[in-house]
Amino acid sequence: MSENTLDQVLTLRREANQDIVNVDEPLVKLVVFELSGERFAFHGERIREILAHTEVFFVPGCPASLEGVINVRGDIESVIRPHEMLQLPDHAAPEPGRASSILLGQGGGIRSGIRVDRVIDVMDVLHSDIQPPPASLPEHMRSLVLGVLRVGGQAVALLDLDRMFADYARGLG
């Protein structure tokens, strides 16, 4: 049995290191939130701000899914409730002890607030963690879901904000 010298060991290690190719996988920033007990996410680049305790003013003539308008440092933005689009029960009042939030999103040339029950996390995930939407996805979700992933053991549906705003403007939800 030949004995390795330290020089040989270090040489081997250097060569081994040279074989390592940097394959850093791209990370995707997500804003994960809860809506009627289900978990969803938007791409972080689509969410400009997360607003809490913002006063919403109702505008007459709007559907119940359009909660109203808010003042964001002098600009007026709408606030939609996406429950109906996602066919989720909409309990307008937040659960006791839980303050709901408004995600200020931008997609498809439209900016609007989106009411969510609570923000779970703003996180980076590996692109490969996001799987294509399963075939079992309900019909009404198919056009809105870009992919699915698991966060903390729970399924999260990654939503297409551009599509959501475009569909809402067309009268869906």
Add this chain to the structure above:
Amino acid sequence: MSDEQACTTRPAALAVVLFSAGGWRIGIEACRVRGSAPAPQASGARAVETLLGIAPLPDDGHARQSLRLKREDGDQEIQVDGPVELVELPVAAIQPVPPLVVSRSRLPGLRALVLPPPGEAAASPILLLDAGVF
């Protein structure tokens, strides 16, 4: 001075006639309004709530106002709730209607919004309408 010019009284303000309808505060450009007066009981003027499709306040016998609007084909009168005020709204306070509200609101002629100052939680926004809708 043209009607359009008359709407802007100061460089940074818009003259607006405010009135109420169904509990909402509504404004139209002052240059589109000829005048207002207490509405006679048997007025044939149409109620603004009917024209806008919003629910009127319960009829408790409160006095209504008649608003006379300038129209190319002859002035038109509408019945509104008071108080009727002529105010100058700072241009900076007048905001365009957000696109999703434009898409989904059934309120005819909604052109702009003025939100109450922060802290006035009980206040409601001023709805600025196109007078041509009446």
